[in-house]
Amino acid sequence: MKNVSVIGLGSMGTALARVLLHNGFQVTVWNRSSAKAEPIVKEGAILAPSAASAISASTVSIICVSNYRTSYGILDTEEVRPVLAGRVLVQLSTGSPQQARDNEAWARECNAEYLDGAIAASPSQMGEKDATIFTSGSITAFQQSELVLKCLAGNVPYLGEQVSAASSTELAFLSYLFGSYLGFFHAARILESDGLNVAAFGSMIAHVSQVVGDVIKYESEVIQSETYDNPQSSVNMCMTTVELLMEQAREAGINNEFPVFAQGLFKKALDAGYGHEELGALIKVMR
Ligand SMILES: NC(=O)c1ccc[n+]([C@@H]2O[C@H](COP(=O)([O-])OP(=O)(O)OC[C@H]3O[C@@H](n4cnc5c(N)ncnc54)[C@H](OP(=O)(O)O)[C@@H]3O)[C@@H](O)[C@H]2O)c1
CATH class of the missing domain: 1.10.1040.10 (N-(1-d-carboxylethyl)-l-norvaline Dehydrogenase; domain 2)
Structure with a gap:
């Protein structure tokens, strides 16, 4: 079975997790407020007890939270940093070009492959052929997450290794x-x-x-x-x-x-x- 983890279950994160579940992925989720996971767990997602545990469940982890500061608050911890090594992190929270560069440098220090993504669609459009997610960053990260991303949106342009390009x-x-x-x-x-x-x-x-x-x-x-x-x-x-x-x-x-x-x-x-x-x-x- 194909595994993927989703960190953040706001309107967008929940939509992403749901599309992946419906496409046959084993989806492990984590959210600060665990109550928000209940509906998606009923649909088949696995709720991890911590962000570190969610990331360790899959090769590819998607994070989609309010902004990059929130993302660091979740990921830049003693528990999570070592778990990221050798895995792929796909950042789908909305951010600026410089935030993408900084996040890539941070991910590199954790020995993770980093892909920056920008979702140009609403939660209800996820999974549709006209939905777009711009991506840029590590080509390895793109190749390893391509299957996941192409379920989430029909249009997933990879804009190259210049990580700021998506933003x-x-x-x-x-x-x-x-x-x-x-x-x-x-x-x-x-x-x-x-x-x-x-x-x-x-x-x-x-x-x-x-x-x-x-x-x-x-x-x-x-x-x-x-x-x-x-x-x-x-x-x-x-x-x-x-x-x-x-x-x-x-x-x-x-x-x-x-x-x-x-x-x-x-x-x-x-x-x-x-x-x-x-x-x-x-x-x-x-x-
Ligand atoms: N919704 C859209 O139409 C849309 C479209 C394109 C892109 N996006 C982007 O997708 C990202 C998520 O958007 P959304 O609509 O899902 O937002 P949302 O519904 O407001 O959800 C925000 C998410 O961030 C988490 N969060 C906020 N503050 C936190 C903190 N201090 N610590 C830990 N977690 C925290 C929330 O956790 P809790 O549940 O615990 O609060 C929740 O998972 C944003 O960057 C947004 O720009 C959204």
């Missing part, structure tokens, strides 16, 4: 998503101020998401290749759109924080002489 990629994705959220909320105020239907607009956005994705892909290639000349959409041209957003906010008396923020960056790019360059040239004033 950086997830944060980059979240930055893109949150930028879209803020733009969308301002869009909703424009529509509301003219008595229009926000939900209908949301449906329209869903339909054109492929086109939006293509535009972002184009700008990413512009930035990567540093070729800002021969613009499809110049900074000058886009600045007129930002000014129109400012004008509409003034006319309708709505919140203007989003266009003001955009206007600030565009103005810096114009002052730096990038007006006739491709929109992606804005990154030069952000560097």
Whole structure:
């Protein structure tokens, strides 16, 4: 039977343990509050009396708790450190790129193989083919945990041995998503101020998401290749759109924080002489 241990039985840890159980793994679990283990034990998981005991039950252990500080509180003890030697630790708590580097160095001191993972899905999506877990770190750790991870999510990109890559990629994705959220909320105020239907607009956005994705892909290639000349959409041209957003906010008396923020960056790019360059040239004033 395939063994795996799961430390942390919050909403996400419980979902991970459940998916693994349903995929035929023998799952050993541990959680600070043991009462939270009761439902999953009823489904077949084995409750270990300590974190050290949970880790010693399997070659691969997943930890998924509130944050890295909590994770150290559980793992950085006299009992756990020796047990980690020769085993694989998969860190699925959310953290920063530097926290991933520090955690890998710490795991190395314990002679453990370390894989950092970033879950880009909700607990109810775990086990689905569209769920994503970005991973990076020890290739040995990835190979030894690949079977486990591919049960947890259909999409498990291994981003290489640079351990910070999973966290950086997830944060980059979240930055893109949150930028879209803020733009969308301002869009909703424009529509509301003219008595229009926000939900209908949301449906329209869903339909054109492929086109939006293509535009972002184009700008990413512009930035990567540093070729800002021969613009499809110049900074000058886009600045007129930002000014129109400012004008509409003034006319309708709505919140203007989003266009003001955009206007600030565009103005810096114009002052730096990038007006006739491709929109992606804005990154030069952000560097
Ligand atoms: N939920 C999501 O939608 C989602 C999505 C992607 C990523 N994640 C990430 O997954 C991780 C876990 O999230 P979650 O939703 O499962 O959180 P949660 O439901 O709040 O569970 C937190 C877990 O951390 C443990 N914990 C907290 N403080 C502790 C301490 N001082 N000592 C020992 N254990 C402690 C809790 O144990 P007790 O039960 O004993 O309190 C519990 O197991 C987070 O890093 C989160 O960012 C979550």
